Amino acid sequence: MTPANTFKFERVGYRYGRDEWIFRDIDFVVDAGESIVLLGANGSGKSTLLKIMCGLTFASAGRLLAFGQEITEEHLENDSAAKEYHRRVGFLFQNSDAQLFTTSVKDEIAFGPLQMGMKKDEVRARVDDVIEMFGLSNLADRSPYRLSGGEKKKVALASVLVLNPEVIILDEPTNGLDPKTQRWLTELILKLNDQGRTIVVATHNLDLAHAIADRALILSEDHRVVFDGPTRDALSNREQLIDVNLIDEYFHIHEGKHHIHQYRHN
Ligand SMILES: Nc1ncnc2c1ncn2[C@@H]1O[C@H](COP(=O)(O)OP(=O)(O)O)[C@@H](O)[C@H]1O
Ligand SMILES: [Mg+2]
Numbered sequence: 001m002t003p004a005n006t007f008k009f010e011r012v013g014y015r016y017g018r019d020e021w022i023f024r025d026i027d028f029v030v031d032a033g034e035s036i037v038l039l040g041a042n043g044s045g046k047s048t049l050l051k052i053m054c055g056l057t058f059a060s061a062g063r064l065l066a067f068g069q070e071i072t073e074e075h076l077e078n079d080s081a082a083k084e085y086h087r088r089v090g091f092l093f094q095n096s097d098a099q100l101f102t103t104s105v106k107d108e109i110a111f112g113p114l115q116m117g118m119k120k121d122e123v124r125a126r127v128d129d130v131i132e133m134f135g136l137s138n139l140a141d142r143s144p145y146r147l148s149g150g151e152k153k154k155v156a157l158a159s160v161l162v163l164n165p166e167v168i169i170l171d172e173p174t175n176g177l178d179p180k181t182q183r184w185l186t187e188l189i190l191k192l193n194d195q196g197r198t199i200v201v202a203t204h205n206l207d208l209a210h211a212i213a214d215r216a217l218i219l220s221e222d223h224r225v226v227f228d229g230p231t232r233d234a235l236s237n238r239e240q241l242i243d244v245n246l247i248d249e250y251f252h253i254h255e256g257k258h259h260i261h262q263y264r265h266n
Contacts, residue, residue, distance in 0.1 A: 003069035004027045006167055006198050007053055014048060019262030022048055022223050025062070032166075035189070037231060040219030042244035046202035047094055049189040049219075050171050053200065054091040055082070083116055090165030094172045094202075096152035098131040099159070100144040105136060108144050109159045116163065131160045150181040157185075167198040174205050186211050204246055210235055220244045 007030040014023040021044055030036060036044050048100050050066055051057045055076050064071045066089070076082040093099045102108045109130055113123040131140055134154050139147065153173070160168065170189070173184045189212045193199045203209060209216060209231055215232040218227035221244060227234055236241075241247040 004033075005065065006032045007200075008065040008068065009062070011062035012052065012059045012064060014045075014052065014057075016061050021060075026225060028217060028225065030198065031202060032198055033196055034195075034215060035089070035193040035213045036201075036215045036217065037213035038202040038217050038219065039204065039206075039209055039234065039246060040202075041204060041221055042223055044219035044244070045223040047171055050169050050200065050202055054089055054107065054169055056091070069111060076201070078107075086112075087116055087163050088165055089167045089169065090160035090163060091155075092157055092160055092168070092170040092173055094175070096156045097145075099156040100152060102145055105138045105139050105144055105147075105155050106131070107241050108155055112159055112163050112175050113241055120207045122175070126162050130162045135159045148240060150178060152183075153177060153181070157188075161192075165197070167200070168192060169200045171202050172204075174203065174208050182208070206235060206241075207248065218244055218246075 001067045004010050005008070007028075009026045009028050012023060012026040013021055015021045026049070038044050038049060048057070053058055053066070055066075056066075056074045066085070069075065071085070076085060081214070100108055102111055106127060112121050113126055114120075118126075120196075131137055134152060134157070136158060139151060139155075144152060147155065153176075157170075157173075167187075173185055173189075177185065179191075186208060189199055190199065193212070199212065201208070201212060213231050215229065216227065216231040217225055218234055218240065220226045226244060227240060238247070242249065
């Protein structure tokens with residue numbers, strides 16, 4: 001038996017309002033348990049594609065299937081269908097401030113489970129678990145707005161993971177994080193994928209892509225999918241990375257490993 005694809009984009013087109021088309025004819029499939037990375041320069045369309053996957057906006061042409069079901073505005077107008085979808089598919093926004101809105105870290109993490117109608121005891125147990133796992137105990141009663149960027153990101157991610165989603169979609173998760181928090185997040189993403197979660201990450205961080213994903217999709221600056229294949233092939237194609245504005249000419253490959261120099265070799 002073939003399980004239903006987690007996501008299937010079928011000739012998806014998109015435009016904001018009546019403006020010109022951002023996308024045309026986007027086709028790709030994400031299977032359950034995959035970890036994939038969406039690479040592209042600023043403005044290439046990563047966030048827009050992720051928002052379509054999460055049901056925050058909808059294809060203007062073609063269709064998106066998720067778990068075998070077409071995801072349309074009409075489908076998600078049904079309250080229980082929307083709750084079910086948002087429980088299964090967690091989304092970490094590019095900007096944590098867009099995700100945080102309650103008066104304490106504890107309430108922030110409890111908000112989703114309460115919305116889903118979980119019993120108070122279960123919500124408390126889950127919130128305590130996640131707070132423990134993220135080392136947020138000393139911040140539990142603080143206002144999310146008064147936290148550092150890295151702490152906000154942790155709280156936002158905790159409020160996604162508390163629902164135990166089977167798909168986790170992360171938009172530029174390492175932006176603005178210090179190196180230690182980046183490493184923590186990278187390891188967490190790997191662990192979540194090992195546990196069977198499907199992971200989709202948008203980034204222009206090539207080290208993150210290298211660390212977490214076997215498969216990469218590359219978006220060009222004119223919003224086309226120009227590559228879909230193994231991440232190591234994506235990262236070793238220097239011409240293509242320059243072409244889509246993901247690296248500049250100082251990018252090097254040494255003994256099969258990519259890295260970036262500030263200055264050119266002599
Ligand atoms: N709300 C919006 N209205 C009109 N155009 C938008 C809006 N949001 C994004 N765009 C345009 O859509 C394209 C893709 O943007 P986005 O998905 O945010 O790219 P990325 O996440 O890769 O930086 C860009 O050309 C951007 O200017
Ligand atoms: Mg973006």
